[in-house]
Amino acid sequence: MIPVLGHIAANKRRTFFLFFLFALLFGAVGYFFGLYIGEAVVGLVLAGLIFLILILISYYAGQGVVTAMAGAHPADRNREPYLYNIVEALSIAAGRPVPRIYIIETGVPNAFAAGRNPKHAVIGVTRGLLNRLNRLELEGVIAHEMAHINNYDVLLATVAIVMAGTVVFLSDAVRRILWFGGGRRGSRRDGGGQAQLIALIILIILAILAPLFAQLLKFAISRQREFLADATAAEFTGYPEGLATALEKITQSQLPNSPIDNKALQGLYIVNPALGARGAERVTTLFSTHPSTAERVKRLREM
């Protein structure tokens, strides 16, 4: 239990670090944007406001943003007693409250968890997962997601997704403003060259930073935590084989261009949906979000 407690503390620390990094980024962008419009303070205040709103959104509404991005809808207790029974059973095993349950209507099997703490968490599964796995396999998958919730992996992942998504969106917006403003600037003679230079700097910074944060996002959802969640799941169910065969089935069933293959959310799923496009079980690279399924299954079977 002690390594898990250390892991939880580390996740909370990393989340603060992430907030800090994004604060720096927003400060820098706000400052340059302020310089560009002639009043640095205005830019800073603007960035501060946006950042504050963003913190509140990513922390308090993060799971809503994620479920909306994933195209999931809430599951009905009366229509899905099977799914509810399994999630409730695993919350007992984890000693955590029952998370809210969402379903994505697609035949590709996969599952994710999001939220800021075990009291405010969601578990999402696809229709394909419910149809293709048997009870013991589904228990394994849900146990893996409960482990992510239990270990506070969801906090870091959810915050990272909302923040990085906003950076990509904002950099796009700023680029458009510069484009529009740049045309207008041409008619003014004074300071045009300097402003143009600053605009260029901002553009360069954003062009570099936006993809960088996408990378950061991928590293935040590290491979080690998947192993830990697999191990915790096996401890919850007392039956590692269920999760092992589930992982094999899910990996084999990922399709190219599947509706759940969203770049921002890839790292959140139990098996990376992008596997479908690359062909299952290709070599894991340094930048992959998940360890290879073969390695995970091997470790589960050795337990």
Next chain:
Amino acid sequence: MEKFILPGILIFIAAFIVYTYNRLVGLRNMADTAWANIDTLLQKRFDLVPNLVNTVKGYMEHEREVMENITRARTAWLNAQTIQESAGADQAAAGALKTLFAVAENYPQLKANENFLLLQEELTGLENKLAYSRQRYNRTVMVFNMVIQRVPTNLIARLFRFVHYQYFAVESDQARQVPGIDLQGGERR
């Protein structure tokens, strides 16, 4: 300087007692909560029994024995005084239900009954939840029992009369002999 030594020691001892006492209360509450959890689930399961008997009655005329076993387990649970008796009734019911669902495979009409399928899912779900809450309860009890036996906590435990908890397990041989105890949703180690 010397006049501070005795009060210092007394304060240290008092702090230790308070800390240990609170820790023991916390652990005991965890065990009580885990037990309440099992009890609620057992209640839910035995509440479904009359419903199940009524649904199945018309189809399974020849399987009276199975139905009687389930009803008997329910009565045993209602009369249970100790944790052991509860555990015995729980195991008997689990075994009888497992037999019933196995036998139900031979009755295609029953398998087509919407109500029966729903009850089967609910009961299987409850069986799983029970398996996890038994495991949780036994783990909490193990920790609690271990802590109150250790030195020097055992002194505080004895002082405030913390007694060890019983595991949720069957001890009498009679209850062990119920057939089909090894159910799929049970402890799978």
